[in-house]
Amino acid sequence: MIYNIVLANPANNITIIVLDCIDKENYSDIANRILKNSKFGAEQVGFVKKPIMDGKLRLEMMGGEFCGNALRSFGMMVAKNNEIEKGVVTVEISGSDKSLNVEVDNINKSAKAEVPLPKEIEYVRIDELLEFPVVMFDGIYHAIVEGIEANEENFSYIKNSIMKRYNIEALGIMFFDRERYFITPVVYVRDTDTTVFENSCGSGTIATALYLSDGCTDSVFKCSINQPGGVIDSEIYKSEGRVTKLVIGGKVELSEVIKIEI
Known part of the structure; x- marks a missing residue:
């Protein structure tokens, strides 16, 4: 065809x-x-x-x-x-x-695009040492993981634990290096059973920015997240501690x- x-x-x-x-x-x-x-x-x-x-x-x-x-x-x-x-x-x-x-x-x-607000952000503990936030968007969940090497073994361990908990179409794990403001995005899509170490991830970028904006209450939190394929910009709008708008661009x-x- x-x-x-x-x-x-x-x-x-x-x-x-x-x-x-x-x-x-x-x-x-x-x-x-x-x-x-x-x-x-x-x-x-x-x-x-x-x-x-x-x-x-x-x-x-x-x-x-x-x-x-x-x-x-x-x-x-x-x-x-x-x-x-x-x-x-x-x-x-x-x-x-x-x-x-x-x-x-x-x-x-x-x-640049405004993206839907997450349904929830929930902290998940999967063993004695590993706890991280999961940002729950309709259509995809993102885990933001610090201090863990971005490799297939770690991805599979985290993915399998999360997929047992939630019935979701797709899961992204953003391996985050705070010193470099750098994420290595790895995304699993259930229906195609595919796992990709992506060069960049838009929704994963905004999920990471949400995590970083914790403590920002009444302003616009802006940051640029580096990733293997380039940079994606993000804007988090908050009022009285509540997220009101999310934007990504590049x-x-x-x-x-x-x-x-x-």
């Missing part, structure tokens, strides 16, 4: 956007075949669909998860297709029960439409 795709590059978190109309039951098979194509070095796959709310278009990720980098990339693509150089577009994405605004600058190749590059056969 031949498919039409756009290759998105938000901080090297390579995201394939499939433009053809694909039935949901085929997402996993097609996504896995695309991810195995080393030509692209893709870390995730999303499928364009008709909107079901009030967005211009909808993007459904391969496992029904939420993804902040894919959201920014998709907003930029929609803006480009509608010949919007600078402005705001409203789109939909899996893992969010409302449409979301993406502020696009196609001239300078950047996009560079995004898009390819023209590419035809692939898989």
